[in-house]
Amino acid sequence: INLQGCDASILLDESTTIESEKSALPNVNSVRGFEIIDKAKAAVEKVCPGVVSCADIVAVAARDASFAVGGPSWTVKLGRRDSTTASKSSANTDLPLFTDDLQTLISRFNNKGLTARDMVTLSGAHTIGQAQCFTFRGRIYNNASDIDAGFSSTRQRGCPLSSSTTNDQKLAALDLVTPNSFDNNYFKNLIQKKGLLQSDQVLFSGGSTDSIVSEYSKNPTTFKSDFAA
Numbered sequence: 001i002n003l004q005g006c007d008a009s010i011l012l013d014e015s016t017t018i019e020s021e022k023s024a025l026p027n028v029n030s031v032r033g034f035e036i037i038d039k040a041k042a043a044v045e046k047v048c049p050g051v052v053s054c055a056d057i058v059a060v061a062a063r064d065a066s067f068a069v070g071g072p073s074w075t076v077k078l079g080r081r082d083s084t085t086a087s088k089s090s091a092n093t094d095l096p097l098f099t100d101d102l103q104t105l106i107s108r109f110n111n112k113g114l115t116a117r118d119m120v121t122l123s124g125a126h127t128i129g130q131a132q133c134f135t136f137r138g139r140i141y142n143n144a145s146d147i148d149a150g151f152s153s154t155r156q157r158g159c160p161l162s163s164s165t166t167n168d169q170k171l172a173a174l175d176l177v178t179p180n181s182f183d184n185n186y187f188k189n190l191i192q193k194k195g196l197l198q199s200d201q202v203l204f205s206g207g208s209t210d211s212i213v214s215e216y217s218k219n220p221t222t223f224k225s226d227f228a229a
């Protein structure tokens with residue numbers, strides 16, 4: 001596995017030698033909170049210059065963010081080295097898309113050494129956070145059988161059918177029940193056909209991962225400990 005761009009992060013900005021992964025299609029305008037990582041890095045640099053990598057800061061911040069919103073904690077081994085290169089083209093070819101079907105999601109994760117179960121577990125991070133209208137518009141307007149009708153009308157109200165910069169960027173919670181806490185509602189939503197992204201709902205759509213979603217919907221403790229692992 002070729003880890004680039006600060007060890008699996010996308011922090012590196014565009015320069016003469018770096019094609020930033022921030023502007024790769026699956027990332028552009030999507031990741032929020034860079035200023036938080038910048039602040040942590042500045043504070044650490046102040047007391048201990050040139051020692052702690054950005055990759056370590058991202059890994060610790062992810063752990064602490066999980067714990068802060070009621071999720072699990074885990075030990076983070078430190079000493080990651082920051083990459084000095086990035087690859088916008090592998091970001092574009094390797095990252096999962098919100099339109100991916102189940103088989104595609106499974107193989108994209110497999111390509112990085114992660115199992116189908118890992119993929120479902122990690123998708124549970126969508127128990128918090130938000131998505132822009134353009135990522136779920138297709139799903140909420142196509143009257144498909146894999147979406148709850150009441151849920152589509154609710155989401156349609158905040159995400160107009162017509163595309164414009166303002167409309168495309170309107171945000172909706174990935175987990176409609178508890179958007180700000182780390183729990184297993186994401187999986188309960190999928191069972192009720194209330195997954196926001198197509199790539200969320202395919203995890204419970206009559207395929208091989210239905211049983212994992214059911215398991216996590218009934219057992220938050222298993223979800224949290226699998227996520228931590």
Ligand code: HEM
Pocket residue numbers: 029030031032096097098099100105119122123125126128129130131132133135197199
């Ligand atoms: C399974 C494949 C995945 C796909 C297709 C996917 C796709 C997306 C998309 C389209 C958004 C909305 C971005 C935006 O419009 O601003 C999003 C948000 C988010 N994703 Fe994923 N994601 C996946 C897996 C993951 C994993 C593995 C994690 C972490 C373990 C994760 C954590 C998040 C978080 C926390 C947000 C909310 C960000 C915010 O509110 O600022 N996702 N994801």
Ligand SMILES: [Ca+2]
Pocket residue numbers: 127128175177178179180181182183184185186
């Ligand atoms: Ca939640």
